[in-house]
Structure formats: C-alpha cells, structure tokens
Amino acid sequence: MDMLGIYLSVPFCRSKCTFCNFASGVFPAEYHDRYIARMEEDLGVTRKRARQWGAVLPQAVDSIYLGGGTPSLLSPALFRRLFTSLRREFAVLPTAEITVECAPGQLEPAVLEALAECGVTRVSFGVQSFVDSEARAIGRLHTRAVALEDIRRVQAAGINDVSVDLIAGVPAQTVESWYESLGVLADSGVDHASIYMLEVDDESRLGRELLVNGGRYRAQEVPADDEVADLYTEAIAFLAGHGLAQYEISNFARSGSESRHNLKYWRRQPYLGFGLDAHSMVRAHAGAALRFGTTDDFDAYLEGPGWGEPRRLDREEEMEEAWFLGLRLNEGVSLGSLRKEFSASVVREFLSTIGELEGDGLIAFVDGDRVALTARGRLLSNDVFGRFLAEPAVA
Numbered sequence: 001m002d003m004l005g006i007y008l009s010v011p012f013c014r015s016k017c018t019f020c021n022f023a024s025g026v027f028p029a030e031y032h033d034r035y036i037a038r039m040e041e042d043l044g045v046t047r048k049r050a051r052q053w054g055a056v057l058p059q060a061v062d063s064i065y066l067g068g069g070t071p072s073l074l075s076p077a078l079f080r081r082l083f084t085s086l087r088r089e090f091a092v093l094p095t096a097e098i099t100v101e102c103a104p105g106q107l108e109p110a111v112l113e114a115l116a117e118c119g120v121t122r123v124s125f126g127v128q129s130f131v132d133s134e135a136r137a138i139g140r141l142h143t144r145a146v147a148l149e150d151i152r153r154v155q156a157a158g159i160n161d162v163s164v165d166l167i168a169g170v171p172a173q174t175v176e177s178w179y180e181s182l183g184v185l186a187d188s189g190v191d192h193a194s195i196y197m198l199e200v201d202d203e204s205r206l207g208r209e210l211l212v213n214g215g216r217y218r219a220q221e222v223p224a225d226d227e228v229a230d231l232y233t234e235a236i237a238f239l240a241g242h243g244l245a246q247y248e249i250s251n252f253a254r255s256g257s258e259s260r261h262n263l264k265y266w267r268r269q270p271y272l273g274f275g276l277d278a279h280s281m282v283r284a285h286a287g288a289a290l291r292f293g294t295t296d297d298f299d300a301y302l303e304g305p306g307w308g309e310p311r312r313l314d315r316e317e318e319m320e321e322a323w324f325l326g327l328r329l330n331e332g333v334s335l336g337s338l339r340k341e342f343s344a345s346v347v348r349e350f351l352s353t354i355g356e357l358e359g360d361g362l363i364a365f366v367d368g369d370r371v372a373l374t375a376r377g378r379l380l381s382n383d384v385f386g387r388f389l390a391e392p393a394v395a
C-alpha cells in the first residue's frame, strides 16, 4: 500500500550561492515565524482540500523532507512547532525517514539538538566542493574542515544517515581537485551522495556574469561541457569503488541508504509539497494522477491561498511520466508493470523507439523485462526522454 511523502520548502539562505536559481533568498529572521505559520495554515486544511478535489491521501506518512533553502537556519523553537503541527495533522510513522537539508557551518548546536529531538533521521549537506577555494568561488561559506566536523557532529547526535552534495564543473575545478573532493567524501563514511553537473542558469549570478563576460564569480573558469561530463562519469566509477552505487542519474548510496523520499518522485508515489514553490502529486479516486503546486513568489505565497487548482493528468501524460521519471533510476522501467498499468498494446507502441535507442547505445534491457539508460544514455538523458514524448497518444 502506498504511503505518503511530505516535502516542506524552507527558502531561507544566509547568502546566495552564485549558481543558484532556486526560489530562495536571504530574509531577516522575522520572516521565519510568519512563513512557518503560513505553512501550518496549509497543513491544517490539507484533508479538506483533498476531499474537495476527490484526492485519496494515504493514511500514513513514511517520509518527510525539509529542503530549501537552508532549513537549518530555522530556530529550535520553530522546528519543534513545525514537527508538532506535522504530527498533529498526519500519522507520521515512527520508522519514517525524515531528512533536513543543511549548509555546512550553519548548524547551531541548539538546532542540531532540536532536529534529533524532533525525530530527524537524515541530514543532507550541500557541500558542493571539499576544496576550499572552489567552495568560496561559488559563494559557499564553509571550509572542508567545517564540513567534516559538521558530518561528525550530526552522527554524534544520533542522526546516522548523512548525504553530501557535490557539483561537477564549479569554476577552476580540475580532474585532480575533483578527485580530491570525491576522496574526502568517500573517506567521510557518509552513506549517500548526490552529484550534480553544473548547469549555468541565465538567472543565477554566475549565468548573468557569463552573459556580460564579467570576472567576479569566475564564470570564465567554468569547465567546458564535455569536461564536466567526464568529471561526472569518473565520479560514478570512483563512488562505486567506494561502496556508493549509483541508483539514479544524480544519486549514489550504500545498499539500503537510498533516499526513500526522493524515490517517490521517480516511482510516481504520492507526495504533498508545502511552502514556496512546492509540488505535489497524489491520486484521485479513479486512480488518475493529480498534480498541483504553489507559487514561487515569496510575498504571493505569504498572502495567497497555498496550492493552486490541481491538474488531472491524462493517460498519455501519465505514460510519458512513467518513462522519463522511471528511466532516471538505474533499476529502469518494467515493461510488465507498464502493461498492467496501461495496456499491452500501448507498451507495444513504444517498442520501436526502445529498439532505436538500444541500437544507439542509449538504453539497454537489464533483464528480459526492464529497460534502463546506459552510461551514455545518462549523459544524454534529456534527448532520450524527448524520444518517449513523441510517441502516439495513449487510448
């Protein structure tokens, strides 16, 4: 039976990283209280909204994820209040995976104590680079020593599941410095890692600088796309050699430490998102997927109604999602499951595309039933996903 996942967006940061295009910003602490109160209002009307929309919410919650932003900037009192509200509104299982994103160097002892007390089981650190000059170049405020000390503190507080994010392609990164970061990550003993290839968004400070050829954020020193792809590919082999197997395009874990919450997104299991720019997917009574979300405008969120009206996906959209979300996972997409959910004839319509992509070396059959991206397919994943979007309509 499906369980529910809950995502809470906490969009507050101490400073803005140069590459960041998320709906996050630097706000005075007075806003924190108002924002949490606003989220609590939304938590309180969830069941009513779900009934109005004919949505079926699973009874039990088995994952909660506080992302952002830098949720660890909230005060201990706000964490306690938020978790009390969550447990009042939802049946949070004692075994639930509860993740909080933290920035190294921005986790006060009293906050860490509150996280442990609130039942947090997992911390995800946005390290991005363990090379101090690289972290500084992208606007991170920590050093390697601080990041490692924070990982140790979290584990000493009894929160054993720790994830570290790294970015391949930060300004001035070299193959040697990339291996240095990967080596520190592996030696730190964390059980999960996320590796992202830098994408320079025009709306980030780095992107704006690239457009005007400036020098402040070292945009001219961002490695070329093919070099970034090489760094990513080398990370996959390196991490596998250190017990962290790839299970999704950007995610790596020791066996059993995969992110339960994030798996819901790729497996199309139900989740609710609260706060700024948060997305939700739940099922209607007839089984159709309902997607809805909130604004990415901070003031509008504080004043507004929370979720916008839901959109009911048609069968064709659901099938497309099954492909482009499922193919992100190394386990791939089961044709047998698709036949059950849609129909054998619908799956047959995709066989020629699968054959072509297999011929191009972009996907492969894992066993007789599952189709998965190859290593090359992961690098060209958007092209592969696009090929599945062009298929005929699902009846």
Ligand code: SF4
Residues within 6 Å of the ligand: 012, 013, 015, 016, 017, 020, 021, 022, 024, 068, 069, 070, 103, 126
């Ligand atoms: S801490 Fe995260 S959300 Fe905040 S600016 Fe940096 S990357 Fe963006």
